[in-house]
Amino acid sequence: MTIVGSGAPVLSEDNVNTASRxxxxxxxxxxxxxxxxxxxxxxxxxxxxxxxxxxxxxxxxxxxxxxxxxxxxxxxxxxxxxxxxxxxxxxxxxxxxxxxxxxxxxxxxxxxxxxxxxxxPAYALVGGQFRDRVRCYADTPSEADPDRMGKRLLDRKARGFTMLKMDVGINLIKDVPGALIAPPGALTDSATMHPFTGIQVTQRGVEALAAYVARVREIVGYDVALAADHFGHIALDSCIRIGRALEPYTLAWIEDLIPWQFTDQWRQLTEAVAVPTCTGEDIYLTENFKPLLDSGAIRVVHPDPATSGGIAETKRLGDYAEEQGIAMALHLAASPVATMASVHLAAATQNFLALEHHAADVEFWNDLVTGLPNPIIADDGNIAVPEAPGLGFTDINEELFAEHLxxxxxxxxxxxxxxxxxxxxxxxxx
Structure with missing residues (x-):
């Protein structure tokens, strides 16, 4: 205990927060x-x-x-x-x-x-801050028409996002005569891994995809980063030809063209194209990323913290990738809960590039938690890293949760x- 003046003795704990031991x-x-x-x-x-x-x-x-x-x-x-x-x-x-x-x-x-x-704050538990704002990139559902796709992306750009992502895959050219060669049923088979489907993209198909990207890029401009995903279950040779055709449009990356398990195929793809290659959203634990990173098989590593190991393990992954000269972006399609976990991870990781946001069209998304700025993503496309303890939000909105069970x-x-x-x-x- 301590004695304050001539008054009664005061326990030292009277002057500290003992809400948690x-x-x-x-x-x-x-x-x-x-x-x-x-x-x-x-x-x-x-x-x-x-x-x-x-x-x-x-x-x-x-x-x-x-x-x-x-x-x-x-x-x-x-x-x-x-x-x-x-x-x-x-x-x-x-x-x-x-x-x-x-x-x-x-x-x-x-x-x-x-x-x-x-x-x-959670970032303090894994080494502290490299940044106090976290850049987000907006993923956007695919549109068959490139003009409509471009306009959707323009809306994201007008909302402040400085990085965008769209789908560029064989679903866009399935009705183009002569664009695809495929065994019966292969185009609707999502269970067969890419090298084994027998699907080939013809030169006409490659040109159609390149024309689609060219039109979208013309609409959104070259002052915003633009990535591409969901190419379809196609084998390495078609991936290389598509990647080369997309080189003029300065994409931020081309994502998940082949399954992450095929390290040597990723290395071949990366060496063949002048577009950054990106994968990793389905890999669990740092040790399983190492074959891709050690062999220089990708240019951007793209873990999802809800698969890769959470905050601390994915921070370890980011540090390992940094040693190989590889940037780390974060895949995510989640509520504000996992989003804020990812924000703390991004704040604590030096080679962080951008955090995916998949809910730009979900009107109630910002209201699912309390105690954060609303909207959570500011008009410059960034999330301010909170200083409050833990993940940084005050509580969940139980009433809104109940409405969306x-x-x-x-x-x-x-x-x-x-x-x-x-x-x-x-x-x-x-």
Whole structure:
């Protein structure tokens, strides 16, 4: 205790905030809310604690909530401030694509809780800031007509976005005579990997795609960055020919032309074209990005923090890519919860390039959380990095959440006690 003047003794804790005692903080519950239309189905995780603090994270768009719920029994009773310990405990249950969503969503929620417990923004937990504003790029649904596509992108540009992305794929030329050679049913088969579909893009098809991009670029101008995605399930030779045809239009990158697993094919593509190549949204953990990065197979690495490992693991990935001279952009199609997790990650990563925003047409998106500027993305296309603890927003908007719940799971943060006793012999070694 301390003595103040001649008055009564005052406990030293009377002068400090004891709302959280980090060393005694424990996770007591995990609940989820399954949302739709934000812009895609997303599961929001809420971790509750013995001190009243709650932390929020988000399972990747289109993933199952069970990817997070299965981990509940593994984290109850843990101190969320032990970020690395818990991540090492649960990362074995993640995998590539949407299967990484549970581990990553929980990691975001742990960062939110630890930041609140220590009274610091999440970026401070992974090394501090390189920037206080995070550039966003607007993805835009495809239009068959390049004039309509250009006008949609112009609208994004007028709203302040300094980087845009559109789809440029074989769906645009499927009705052009002589543009594609494909086995029966191949154009509607989304389950066969690109090298094995037998689809070829002819010279006429390549020219049609190049003309589409040329018209869009003419409309939006050359004072804004423009990337391209969703080329279709086509093999390497067609990808190279398309990439070369698009060189005159100075694209920011061409994305996911072939599956990320084919490192040598990515290297061949990158060496063949003078357009930056980009992939990574479905890769889980830094170790699985290393073949692409070590071989110089891509120019831009593009993880989705809701698959790649959350904030800290993706920060490690960014640092590794930087050593190889490779910039890191962030893939994302999410609510403001995962968006703000990505903002803190971007703030703490030196070689960060841009963060995807996929909800420019979702009118209620900004209102899903409270305590942030509205709109969250300013009129210069950037998000201000919040200084508030954790992920930086005050709370979720429960009323709005309730309006957008998946009708198959209509209760907001329903009881999840059924998962309390989920157990297995988890150890990976004897």
């Amino acid at each position: 980090p060393s005694q903080l424990r996770i007591t519950d995990l609940k989820v809310a399954n949302l739709v239309g934000v812009p895609f189905p997303s599961t929001i995780i809420r971790l509750e604690t013995n001190q009243g603090l709650v932390g929020y994270g988000e399972v990747r768009d289109g993933a199952s909530a069970s990817y997070a719920l299965i981990l509940k029994s593994r984290i109850i009773g843990e101190n969320p401030c032990n970020l690395d310990k818990i991540f090492r405990k649960i990362k074995q249950f993640g995998a590539h694509g949407r299967q990484g969503g549970g581990v990553c969503g929980i990691e975001m929620a742990l960062m939110d809780l630890a930041g609140k417990a220590y009274g610091v 998946d009708p198959r799971a209509p209760v907001l943060f329903a009881d999840t006690a059924i998962w309390d006793n989920e157990t297995a012999h988890d150890r990976l070694w004897s």
